[in-house]
Amino acid sequence: MVDDGDGRSPATAAGAGRPAGPRQAWAGLPWLVRAAVTWSACVLVVVFALWALGRVAVLLAPLAVAVAVTLFLAALLDPVLVRLRRLRVPAALAALLTVLLLLGILVGVGVLVWNLTASQFGELTQQLDQGLQRSREFVTSTLPVTDAQLDKLVKQVRDGVSGSAPDPVGGARTAAEVVGSVLLALVLLFFMLKDGRSMWHWVLGRMTGPNRSTVAEAGRVGWRTLGSYSRGTMIIAAIDALGIGLALVLLGVPLALPLALITFLGGFVPIIGATVAGAVAVLVALAAKGPTTALLVLAAVIAVQQIEGNLLEPLIMKRQVQLHPAVVLVVVTAGTLIAGIAGAFVSVPIAAVAYRIVETVQRHREGGGPA
Structure with a gap:
């Protein structure tokens, strides 16, 4: 090889004059710029994936909610x-008896509550109107807000609600979707109870290699988490309803049974449901x-919720289904935006199960086991 006089071969000297390639240009950038570009690209990919999943979830919301409710039940x-x-008992008969037991409990409780409180719901509306009127008087007397300004604000809120209300055709379509989702959930529930374990074994049988044990354990952990969450939520909601209902009875607040029922239903929507149910009870007591x-009802509601959050929930739910309150708020809000009230009900158990499954897989990988 002939030297050109400066210690470099002609080929090296010729290559030095060419522009640097993409790899050399990327390596020549400061590390902070490279990190910013990489993270920005990752964020864009994640945002696009979440947007695509959200679009699919909106299109398939009735089916997704039906499947989620089926798994929950x-x-x-x-x-x-x-x-x-x-x-x-044969599998088919056992599944049918279980579904009939669920329907019997739901219908029986519904009929009982309706017979005991149907005549009081009109009174509940009047009590809420009186509570709102007293709240209005309190606001106008203590805050620098006039009656005209408050009326204008209320009118704007009503106009916004009226403008966002669905048309009759949309309402009928929504009602049909709800009925269809309920029927689909009942049918799926029967087959899930009858053949759920065999379907899971079929899925595991299709898997080979070291990932099978990881998937099997993740499935068991997810199912236990969902069962613990569903049963724990029902127990906690019942205790909340009993405690707040007892406080309402002792304080002589009317409509204690309907308010206890609202508290029980609100218990299935973490944080937000309990807050709304407590606000309704305080408003009725004020009226x-x-x-x-x-104020006494408010103190009772806060006391019951503190006992629930600090004692009952850790004791009943255990650590395997605990989520941070900030995560719960985000998940409930997202579920509500995607599928309304039904989405708010099913969003937290889905998040809890997903978290436990990811945690199980990560533990397998970090422990050197099958991944």
Whole structure:
């Protein structure tokens, strides 16, 4: 090889004059710029994936909600099915009896509550109107807000609600979707109870290699988490309803049973549901008994919720289904935006199960086990 006089070969000298390639240009950038570009690209990919998943979820919302409710109820009723199977009841008959038991409880409780409170719901509306009127008087007397300004604000809110209300055709379509989702969930629940375990074994049978044990454990952990969440949520909601309902009865607040029922239903929507149910109870107490009783009801609601959050929830739910309150708020809000009230109900258990599954897979990988 002939030297050109400066210690470099002609080929090297010729290559030095060419512009640097993409790899050399990328390596020549400061590390902060490279990190910013890389993270920006990752964020864009994640945002686009979430947007695409959101679009699909909106299009398939009735089906997605039906499947989520089916899994929730199947995990809740699984102990009943297991006991029936231990009594050597055939799988199909055991699943049918479990579904009929669920329908019997729902219909029985609905009829009982309706018979006891149907005549009081009109009174509840009047009490809420009186509570709102007293709240209005309190606002105008203590804050620099006039009646005209408050009326204008209320009118704007009503106009916004009226403008966002669905048309009759949209309402009928929504009602049909709800009925269809309920029927689909019941049919899926029967098949899930009857053939759920065999379907899971079929899925595991299709998997080969070291990932099978990881998937099997992740499935078991996810199912246990869903069962613990569903049963724990029902127990906690019942305790909340009993505690707040008892406080309402002792304080002489009318409509204690409907308010306890609202508290029970609100318990299935973490944080937001309990807040709304407590606000309704305080508003009714304010209308019926005045500000002193309303403050006592507020104190009772706060006490019950503190006992629930600091004692009952850790004891009943265990650590395997605990999520940070900020995560719960974000998940409930996202579920509400995607699928309304039904989305708010099912969003937290889905997030809890997903978190436990990811945690299980990560633990397998970090422990050197199958991944």
